[in-house]
Amino acid sequence: MSDKTEELLSVWLDNELDEKESELVVRRLTRSEELRDTVARYFLIGDAVRGELVTPRAMELSDRVSARLDQEPAAGQVAVKPRSAAGWRRPLAGAAVAATVAVAAVLGLRSGDFDAELELAPVADVAETSPVPEYSVAVPLTRRAGSPDRLSRYYLNHSEYATMLGAQGSLVRMISVPAKEAEVLDEDLNRDQAELDTEIQ
Amino acid sequence: MSQARLFLFAFFLSLSAAPALGAETEARELLQRMDQAVESLNYEGTFVHIVDGRVETMNVVHRVQDGKVTERLVSLDGSGREIIRDEDQVTCILADQQSVLVEQRKADSPLRSALPRYSEGLFDHYEFVRLRDATRLGRKAISFEIRPRDKYRYGYRLWMDRDTGMLLKAQLIDIYRKVAEQLMFVSINLPDTIPAEMLKPTISTDDFTWYVQEQRNQAEPSPSVTGWVAGNLPPGFELTANMVERMAGAAEATDHLVYSDGMASVSVFIEEPGQGSEQLSGETRIGAASAYSTMVDGFQVTAMGEVPPVTTQMIARSISAGAGQSR
Numbered sequence: 001m002s003d004k005t006e007e008l009l010s011v012w013l014d015n016e017l018d019e020k021e022s023e024l025v026v027r028r029l030t031r032s033e034e035l036r037d038t039v040a041r042y043f044l045i046g047d048a049v050r051g052e053l054v055t056p057r058a059m060e061l062s063d064r065v066s067a068r069l070d071q072e073p074a075a076g077q078v079a080v081k082p083r084s085a086a087g088w089r090r091p092l093a094g095a096a097v098a099a100t101v102a103v104a105a106v107l108g109l110r111s112g113d114f115d116a117e118l119e120l121a122p123v124a125d126v127a128e129t130s131p132v133p134e135y136s137v138a139v140p141l142t143r144r145a146g147s148p149d150r151l152s153r154y155y156l157n158h159s160e161y162a163t164m165l166g167a168q169g170s171l172v173r174m175i176s177v178p179a180k181e182a183e184v185l186d187e188d189l190n191r192d193q194a195e196l197d198t199e200i201q
Numbered sequence: 202m203s204q205a206r207l208f209l210f211a212f213f214l215s216l217s218a219a220p221a222l223g224a225e226t227e228a229r230e231l232l233q234r235m236d237q238a239v240e241s242l243n244y245e246g247t248f249v250h251i252v253d254g255r256v257e258t259m260n261v262v263h264r265v266q267d268g269k270v271t272e273r274l275v276s277l278d279g280s281g282r283e284i285i286r287d288e289d290q291v292t293c294i295l296a297d298q299q300s301v302l303v304e305q306r307k308a309d310s311p312l313r314s315a316l317p318r319y320s321e322g323l324f325d326h327y328e329f330v331r332l333r334d335a336t337r338l339g340r341k342a343i344s345f346e347i348r349p350r351d352k353y354r355y356g357y358r359l360w361m362d363r364d365t366g367m368l369l370k371a372q373l374i375d376i377y378r379k380v381a382e383q384l385m386f387v388s389i390n391l392p393d394t395i396p397a398e399m400l401k402p403t404i405s406t407d408d409f410t411w412y413v414q415e416q417r418n419q420a421e422p423s424p425s426v427t428g429w430v431a432g433n434l435p436p437g438f439e440l441t442a443n444m445v446e447r448m449a450g451a452a453e454a455t456d457h458l459v460y461s462d463g464m465a466s467v468s469v470f471i472e473e474p475g476q477g478s479e480q481l482s483g484e485t486r487i488g489a490a491s492a493y494s495t496m497v498d499g500f501q502v503t504a505m506g507e508v509p510p511v512t513t514q515m516i517a518r519s520i521s522a523g524a525g526q527s528r
Contacts, residue, residue: 152302153449156304157470
């Protein structure tokens with residue numbers, strides 16, 4: 001990406017572009033996933049610069065880890081893999097994964113980094129400065145074509161009962177679907193299955 | 202404690218208590234004003250939705266004509282997903298699934314009361330924090346945070362236009378105090394009127410399968426009541442709706458309970474597993490919303506809402522057929 005684009009994005013994120021320029025950025029954004037990824041990063045940096053980033057202090061690290069562990073289903077419980085809508089993500093089940101999750105929670109990794117080798121950074125350092133979102137082991141699953149799946153049905157229905165703000169958000173989530181998911185469908189399916197198999201053993 | 206000390210203690214206590222009450226009133230006023238603006242103003246704009254390090258750009262058109270609201274939400278990233286919401290229906294076009302879901306609105310029914318209100322009890326579970334005002338899109342914005350007091354709910358950071366009350370930016374804060382999801386307008390117009398053509402879908406749905414929820418029986422004074430009950434709820438969550446309904450695309454009726462703490466709400470859906478349809482189990486997420494599914498007495502139970510996974514799990518696992526109730 002050129003310096004010019006970077007500069008433009010940064011000005012755009014500060015809401016300082018005029019309408020025409022802003023439209024141009026949005027148009028480019030809708031076509032380029034790379035650009036969208038960049039914007040996601042910029043958002044976090046921008047939030048940090050403006051002092052809007054929330055730092056973890058309400059909970060100590062140990063609490064964060066144990067909270068994560070509490071959330072994991074009990075040992076030996078292997079969930080039936082659902083077929084769910086694009087956009088729905090499903091964390092891995094089982095105590096076998098819990099340790100990895102704890103490590104990941106501490107390191108504050110993003111879900112995309114899960115397959116990568118874990119880089120052992122100083123924990124305190126990461127916790128204080130890392131602007132990345134809280135880690136969750138999320139695996140995108142596939143859906144049956146041509147039929148509204150149960151979760152989408154539920155979610156659309158639920159949106160009626162959310163607060164105004166929540167309702168707005170839930171409708172947004174209904175149509176917010178990663179474009180690349182369709183292409184990696186089989187790959188995802190195989191990986192899901194492999195991970196489930198590992199858990200069972 | 203000496204009398205002087207006791208006096209000082211009481212004095213400081215009153216100092217800390219008085220502004221808090223004022224702040225809560227201010228918070229409720231701000232929230233109500235924003236809700237009203239988001240629903241009652243005419244606006245058209247582009248916003249970005251960021252979750253899990255992913256950015257989606259969307260366009261929203263919100264039109265109020267003769268007191269009737271129509272809204273259109275379109276993904277600009279080529280997924281072909283689009284939602285049109287009017288007074289009667291929510292039409293969800295899922296081009297990637299070649300299907301259209303149509304749900305009947307409930308807003309005019311007695312269920313309207315199920316919508317969370319910003320009651321006084323809200324601040325038993327949330328704290329109001331006024332943030333530094335900022336400029337957004339050339340507008341002066343009031344900024345504040347609704348911070349949860351425990352791990353069962355999310356927090357909200359909001360930026361609203363000082364002049365109109367319109368929401369300009371919103372962040373959902375997770376229990377680790379990190380931004381779990383955000384929504385931010387990158388352009389917004391607030392015209393006096395919006396032409397009806399702007400609310401028409403751009404996608405041709407001719408070949409799609411339509412799943413339309415049955416028209417509700419208007420004569421029916423209240424929805425049927427389910428016999429299910431959640432035995433374990435996070436503090437402050439109360440039952441706000443309880444009904445049996447047939448949803449779009451579903452073969453059987455579904456029992457639906459709604460629990461809310463006044464800010465967030467959790468829906469619980471209970472239905473027969475059904476032949477040929479997928480069975481759900483465990484935790485699922487959509488953005489910052491979470492769902493937890495389990496089986497109870499041979500029924501599929503799913504709790505979902507814009508709350509941490511621990512909350513949906515807790516509620517789903519505590520669902521039972523209820524004492525003395527029969528289905």
